Amino acid sequence: MAAVQKSGEGSNPRGIPLAPFVDNVGDYVSSRSEVEGTLKSFQEMISKYQFMEMNTQRRTVGLKEKIPDIQKTLEMVKFLKMRRDKDDDDDSDEEEEGLLETNFELNDTLYARATISKKDTDEVYLWLGANVMLAYPIDEAQTMLTEKLRAAELSLSNCEEDLEFLREQITTLEVATARVYNWDVVQRRKDKAEGKGDDEDKGDSAG
Structure with missing residues (x-):
């Protein structure tokens, strides 16, 4: 049994177990009576890995959609913070110096023009999901x-690593x-050649 790696004897960093590696079938299956159960066990494990693969793929797609939104929001926060800090350094008395004209996206095809003053950039409102929006000081944001x-x-890196690992286990x-x-198949032919399968074949014919 030393040449065989049993399932559960190892896992990846997220705890996904390694699949059993069958190097020598004779060490893993001692008789033909164990073949059916072994094949069924393998098929069940394949189904579990495929289920994990499907869920991981779904999570990967979600992260790939989410990350650009976070990046875009972060870039905007950095821009507003930079303008605020720049205006503070300029120490200008003219209020117009701190005004910023921009377009707000209301939906995919509709925008609204707005003017943002320096005092309005001390905090920003961020969507947290589930229709929840909170105000954050710009530095905290x-x-x-x-x-x-x-x-x-x-998380995306882990998902991509897990997908590769899962595909390897399925293979x-x-x-x-x-x-x-x-x-x-080989054992069945051997048994038949040695006459061990005659009774079984007769029984099948009688049935």
Whole structure:
């Protein structure tokens, strides 16, 4: 049994177990009576890996859509903060110096023009999801968005790594399935050649 790696004897950093690697079928299946159960077990594991793969793919798609939105929001917060800090450094007495004209996107095809004064950039409102919006001081908003972006990028990297790992495990199990099946075919031919399969064949014919 030393040449066989059993499922559960290892995992990736997210705890996804390694699939069993069948190097020598004779060490893994001791008789033909164990073949059916072994193949069924492999198929169940393949189904579980495929289910995890589907969920990970869905999460990957969501992160790839989410990350650009976070990046765009963070860039805007940095821009507003830079303008505010620049105006503070200029120490201008003219209120017009701190005005910013911009267009707000109301939907995909509709924009509204607005003028933002320096005092309006001390805090920003951020969507947190589930129809929740909170006001943050602009410095806190930048910190929060930076951390959120870093976490999302790490999650995406982990998902992509998990997808590759899952595909490797599925391939390993498909190879293991083929090896056990081929071993069973060879053993069946051997048994038939040695006359061990005669009674079984007669029984099948009678049925």
